[in-house]
Amino acid sequence: MRILHAMPVYAPAWQFGGPVLSVSRLCEGLAQQGIEVQVITTNAGLPELPSHQLGRPLQRDGVQVTYFPADRAVGPIRSRAMEAALPHVMAQADLVHLSAIWQPLGIQIQQAALTKGVPTLHSLRGALGPYSFQRGWWKKIPYYLLRERPLLKQTAGLHVTSQQEQKELRYLGLKTPRYVLPNPMDLGRLRPDEAQRHQWRQQLGIHNEERLLLICGRQHHKKGLDLLPAVLEACKRNSWRLLLLGADDDGSGKALQKALRQRGLGQRLLMLPTLPANELGGIYNAADLLLLPSRHENFGNVVIEALACGCAVAISDRTGVAGDLLAGAPADYGIVMPRRSQRWSDWLHGWFCQPLPSTRAATDWVAERYSQEAVAKKAIEVYQQILQTRSESRVWP
16 A cells, blocks of 8 residues: 655644644654655755755655755745656555645645546645634635635545544535544653653743643634633732743734733743754643643644643633543543633632642543554554545446
8 A cells, every 4th residue: 555645844844833743743653554655745944955855755754755846935835846746656656645725736736646546535634614714714715616625526535633623524515525533643752751840840940839831832813822811810829830832923922921911920921932843742741731722723732742741731622632532531631611711710720729630541541542553553444445445436337
């Protein structure tokens, strides 16, 4: 079974967010399971990549990756070099797993796959959810109807990462089969570690009696950070610090900082830039509670990453993994709440007043469901199902 993964950006272009990390982890997990997996992508976000390495297969963490030169550094990602190579690349693939909604390059890849008769599984990653359509709807709706929808109707399957995302697709009326496949976690680097906890808390200047709250990831409107100033003000008599880790996409981070300072909480704020994936385990270990009051998350990588390291979570009910937590996670994981500030204030105040619970059970629960090995094996089952369905459809008219 030869699997071709295609996306406009790939590791180590971490600045493009969670999908880059999730896809690279899946590809590495597939390779570890003995699957022949190749990746085609561009050098967008990777200016340090030498020009002589472009357009030729490279080995990255056990995966064969070909970085094609992007045509320009800004705007939609295009690559004439990749487009020219698509007929040859498709001839070597049994199935294409694509992550490229709203990207013109994705249209070219899907058309090439259709021409060669190669089935495509398209990862949506929340891009077709209601929140996404609300942002720039005047551009997205006609683009979707004219470019994306006709091709999505011809794909072999749609990859969603949670039951929430699957439900959100109903209003689109697409009859294409859906496959729920969560994002994989590198649990070799994400695990409880007391030494890392002590080291990072000392480095951040956190006293033993202080609780460290964490906001991790890009700071954007959809993360719902505007809920937190009033919530944290209600808990100002408790001993805590807040670590804001990541890049500010649209001013949401600056707005949060300003609002906390106006409430006299500015001295409790710590800030760090985006860190490499291999350093996040230390931060999660140092933290006591991850805050994610998002307006929408199709999955929520940071939730599972935090739990894997023994950090509890307080998340909105609009986060994809919330359904998994409510359905079967051990009670010590934290809480899922609606986006109402009073609800968050009441729960957080009670949490401060109780001893920190052990999250060991939640850590074990994460390992069973979201490890690279577990998700890669489930992905292989999905690929086999798609290929079997395709084979049967060719036999029976």
